[in-house]
Amino acid sequence: MKCPLPIIELSKSMKQHPSENSFLLKSDDVATSPDLNAWSRMTGNSVRVIDRESFEITRGSAASLD
Amino acid sequence: MSQEYRSGSRVTRPASSLNRVSPVTADLAKNFQDLAPYSLPIRENLETFFTQGDSDPRSIFGPGAANSIRLEAALQTFSKVLALPASSIHFVADRSLAFMLSILGHAKSGEFRTIRYSAIDKKEVIAATFETKGLGVALNESRVDLSGAIDFKSVPASEVAKTLTLFQLRNGETGIWQSLIPDGPLILDATSLNPRGWGITLAIEVISQSSNWQSAIFDATSWGGPRGLYILAINERASWRNPLPTLDPVLPRFGASAPLTLMSAVALEIESAKSPSGIDQANIFLREQLGVLDEIDIAGDATGDRLSISILNLPADELMRRLASDGFIVDSGSACTASELSPSHVLAAMGILTHGNIRIRLRDENIGSVEPFLESLVAHTRSLRSELL
Numbered sequence: 001m002k003c004p005l006p007i008i009e010l011s012k013s014m015k016q017h018p019s020e021n022s023f024l025l026k027s028d029d030v031a032t033s034p035d036l037n038a039w040s041r042m043t044g045n046s047v048r049v050i051d052r053e054s055f056e057i058t059r060g061s062a063a064s065l066d
Numbered sequence: 067m068s069q070e071y072r073s074g075s076r077v078t079r080p081a082s083s084l085n086r087v088s089p090v091t092a093d094l095a096k097n098f099q100d101l102a103p104y105s106l107p108i109r110e111n112l113e114t115f116f117t118q119g120d121s122d123p124r125s126i127f128g129p130g131a132a133n134s135i136r137l138e139a140a141l142q143t144f145s146k147v148l149a150l151p152a153s154s155i156h157f158v159a160d161r162s163l164a165f166m167l168s169i170l171g172h173a174k175s176g177e178f179r180t181i182r183y184s185a186i187d188k189k190e191v192i193a194a195t196f197e198t199k200g201l202g203v204a205l206n207e208s209r210v211d212l213s214g215a216i217d218f219k220s221v222p223a224s225e226v227a228k229t230l231t232l233f234q235l236r237n238g239e240t241g242i243w244q245s246l247i248p249d250g251p252l253i254l255d256a257t258s259l260n261p262r263g264w265g266i267t268l269a270i271e272v273i274s275q276s277s278n279w280q281s282a283i284f285d286a287t288s289w290g291g292p293r294g295l296y297i298l299a300i301n302e303r304a305s306w307r308n309p310l311p312t313l314d315p316v317l318p319r320f321g322a323s324a325p326l327t328l329m330s331a332v333a334l335e336i337e338s339a340k341s342p343s344g345i346d347q348a349n350i351f352l353r354e355q356l357g358v359l360d361e362i363d364i365a366g367d368a369t370g371d372r373l374s375i376s377i378l379n380l381p382a383d384e385l386m387r388r389l390a391s392d393g394f395i396v397d398s399g400s401a402c403t404a405s406e407l408s409p410s411h412v413l414a415a416m417g418i419l420t421h422g423n424i425r426i427r428l429r430d431e432n433i434g435s436v437e438p439f440l441e442s443l444v445a446h447t448r449s450l451r452s453e454l455l
Contacts, residue, residue, distance in 0.1 A: 003401045003409065004421030008379050008454055015455060031401045031409040031420050038419035042361050042378055 003031035007039055010057065014045075023057040024050075095435050096393040098426035100238070100372075105290050105431065107336055108329060115332075119325035137324060140331035144297060147261050147338050148284060149270040154299040157322030161257065161285060162190040164296040166197070167309060167320070168253050168281040169232070173198035175305035178230040178251070184208045184216040185415035187234055191255060195232065210415045214242035214366050226250040230280065235272075236265035238288075239399055239412045239425060240365035241372025243268060251278050251304075257285035257296075261338035262345075264370035273299075280304040286330035289337040290429075295326040340430070345371050348433040355440050359447055363418045371428045374399065376413065377447055379455060380422035388446040389424075394439050397425040 001009070006027035013023060025032070036055055040047045048056040094102060103109070121129035123137050145152040158164040169191070172178060181203050183195050195205060206229075208218045214237060221229045230251050236243035238258035243265040254272060259265040273279050281304065284297040298320075300306050308317060352373055353364055361378035377385070382400035389396060399410030400423040409420035424443075428436070 004379065004381050007421060008381075011379050012455055029401075031414075034409065034414035034417070035419055035421055037417055038363060038376070039378065041417070042363070042419070 001027060002029050003035065005029075006032045007035050010039075014057075014059065021059045025055045025057055026053055027055070028053050093393060094429070094431040096395065096432065096439070098394060098396045098428070098432055098439065100397050100425065100427045101287060101293065102427070102429065102431075104292070105333075105336070105429075108290070108292075108333055111329075111332065115325040115329050119328045123324060133324065136328055140328050143331040143335055147334050148266075148297070148299075149273055150282070150297075150299045151302070154302055156298045156300065156317055157319050157327055158296045158298050159294055159321035159323065161188075161283075161296050162194070163320060164283045164298045165191050165255075166194045167298055168283060168300070169194040170197060170201075170309035171300070171306040172230055172251075172253065172280050172304065173201045173203050174307045174309050177228070177305040178203060179228040180204045180206055180221070180225065181230045181232065182206045182208060182218055182221070182248070183232040184210060184218070184234060186210050186214070186216070186237055186412045187232055187255065188238075188257075189411065191232060191234075212417050214240055214416055215246070216244055218248045221250065233272075235259060235268055237412060238372070239410060240374045240416075241369030242366035247272055247276070249278075251280050252276070253280055254282035256282050258288050258372075259284065260288050260342075260371060261334060262340055262342040262370075264342065264372075277301075277303060281306065286326070286333065289330075289334050291330035291333035292326045295322060295330045342370065344430070344433055345428045348428050348436045349373055352436060352440060356444075358444060365413070365416065365418055372425070373428070374413070374418075374423065374425045376419035377422035377424075378419060380447060380450055381454075382422050382424060384450060385422065385424065385443075385446055388450070389439075389442055392438075392442040394435070394442055397427075399423045399425060 006025060006029055010023065010025050036047045044060060046058045050056055119133060121133040123130055123134035125131055141152050141155060144150065144155055158167065181195055181198055183192060185207060199205065206219055208216050210216050218231060226249050230253065231248045232255060233248060233252045234255040236258040252272065254269060256269045259269055269282065273282065279301055281301060282299045286295040287293055349369060356362060356364060356375065363376040365374040381402050382398040383402045386396060386398060386403065399413055400421050401409040402421065410423065413420045413423060
């Protein structure tokens with residue numbers, strides 16, 4: 001799945017599951033990591049890097065990938 | 067030139083690939099791309115540039131001698147507007163070659179132990195910098211913050227004179243220019259500066275007030291000139307050695323075309339006589355009005371004729387297609403656009419969203435269309451988002 005679909009699918013999933021706080025995003029697209037950093041800043045959600053292709057998203061309490 | 071060929075009793079025209087190319091119908095009023103078709107004064111004089119400008123200037127009689135005078139006048143125009151000594155100016159046909167000549171030429175002098183560059187430098191600049199490792203030069207990459215400001219790593223006082231810094235005065239994608247001039251010897255990437263004021267005053271300040279500039283590279287397209295003409299200015303006090311193999315002590319024209327040199331000088335004269343105000347106002351207007359959209363990144367603050375907008379949850383290729391259906395043509399730094407397979411390294415280094423990105427360049431010809439463009443952009447963004455989310 002290529003840019004920007006990983007971010008769009010993540011946004012859709014968070015909208016469809018408002019009661020869930022934690023999400024796992026798996027993406028092999030090179031744009032996902034820098035875009036998640038910007039996405040976190042813009043939406044206020046936090047991102048934790050698990051490995052190169054896996055990211056844990058937590059609703060609110062924004063924290064960048066750094 | 068229309069030439070007819072007789073084949074038997076039938077008269078046929080030569081099959082030319084040019085006959086299959088559509089005529090220039092691009093509507094400049096709706097074209098917001100970086101490299102738009104030439105402005106009217108340049109287009110009207112194309113034939114003159116290519117007929118009169120192509121005579122051999124080394125000839126001391128006839129059209130060649132007249133062309134030599136025209137090229138000298140063009141050189142004086144570049145010297146005057148860009149505040150460069152005429153003797154420092156060299157014309158180069160290719161941007162990568164211009165940067166390679168500059169960077170490798172200074173590195174080859176043996177004067178520098180380290181080269182500092184930044185994460186938002188052009189890819190060919192970074193590539194040419196990497197080549198200096200073979201000459202024993204150490205490399206040092208500087209980071210960039212969200213505002214686009216380069217944070218040049220500090221250098222010990224004893225190393226300043228031995229550290230060459232690649233200083234990008236203004237970024238071509240975002241229009242952001244640097245306000246802090248780093249210490250020590252500099253190569254100026256001035257390829258996105260415009261004589262109306264978008265960054266050019268900073269270049270003039272660096273060149274006229276600092277003996278530290280080693281060389282500077284300018285791009286004619288930044289002032290509406292043609293592609294294929296770059297100016298490499300080498301400070302006569304700088305240590306520089308031609309990195310290309312040569313037996314001739316006089317530097318060549320590095321493939322630069324004489325007609326393109328004349329076109330560039332005329333474009334520079336035209337552009338430097340204009341005021342930046344209308345375009346600056348259009349930039350501010352767009353920034354303010356785009357506030358109606360949530361979750362967007364607009365790079366920098368006052369970026370003159372350039373604007374880079376990233377819109378969350380939006381595929382740039384589809385947005386560009388829909389804008390084009392309304393007649394508006396824009397560029398993009400997103401990986402999902404047809405010509406790019408990787409996201410913009412400039413946006414990624416700044417921490418700006420790389421997807422949903424469109425880049426526009428404002429010109430006298432298109433600022434009258436800014437309001438309908440804005441309406442189209444907002445409407446398509448809203449409809450696309452509602453379809454996708």
